[in-house]
Amino acid sequence: MKHIDEIDYCPTNMAEVVLLGIAQDGGRPQAGCSKPCCIGLSPSDYSYPTSLGITEKDRLHIIDVTRHLSSQLQLLENRIPSDVWLTHAHFGHVDGLGLFGRETMNANGVNLHASSKMMRLIEQTPQWSIMLEQGVFTPIEITDKQPVTNTEFTMTPLLVPHRDELSDMHAFVLRGENHSILYLPDHDTWDETLAMHDADNIRQWFKNLAIDIALIDGTFWSSDELQSRSQDKVPHPPIKQTLEMLGYKQKGDPEVIFFHLNHTNPVYDEWSEEHTQVVEMGWKIGKQGMKFEL
Ligand SMILES: [Zn+2]
Ligand SMILES: [Zn+2]
Ligand SMILES: [Zn+2]
Structure with a gap:
């Protein structure tokens, strides 16, 4: 697997993916x-919340829209x-x-893909529902395991x-011609x-999904990090546990x-023991601006 910045030539029918945030x-x-x-x-140490941009010939897709969208879109020619x-x-x-509305982008007809539960929440939230009424967004419901075909790749919600106090949660599998x-x-x-x-295990799940790259939840290094927050309130599998389950x-x-x-995650520091351990085991910590090809 090569990152796109390592290859000299990229055929035009390949969607390009950019990691827009890692926090x-x-x-x-x-x-x-x-x-x-x-x-x-x-x-240079600042990190935006997670988001992924996907560019294909005629369309620009973004998964998760954060309040730092304006800075993140700089990595995508601000389209x-x-x-x-x-x-x-x-x-x-x-x-x-909200940045898609009249105060900022004044966008029109942006396809908004979300689960039916998430869409109900959007309809019930006045600041969001008004953007549906104004035609800023065109709502399109996604369904678990049903691939959506785009021009150069498919997107499968999982x-x-x-x-899930407000909505359910879907991960996405992006499948292109090559990756x-x-x-x-x-x-x-x-x-x-x-x-x-x-x-039965993480490796088997990844195999079943037939993926080349897995961008996964690394919120906390270990459960010790949660001192003031109780873990049952903010549950995420700590990286340490994922490493134990995956091995090398x-x-x-x-x-x-x-x-x-x-x-609070020590892996932000490239020189930390924790970051070194991830790399020594053959895995990676995300970097803002990382590029992939599909
Ligand atoms: Zn989150
Ligand atoms: Zn969450
Ligand atoms: Zn802090």
């Missing part, structure tokens, strides 16, 4: 955090996306929706268990996710990239 919903630095993780960071795909309703994943990518920023536990997808990278494994990193 958990709160971003880095996180508002109100006066601990060393967020004090004195230089702008207005033709298609927005929502994973779930948590704050970092949807707060950029239902995964994640705190496939899993986008899984949030889920509660591996046990529940694997059970829902009839897989084996032949035939997809490239696993951890992202959706909480501001």
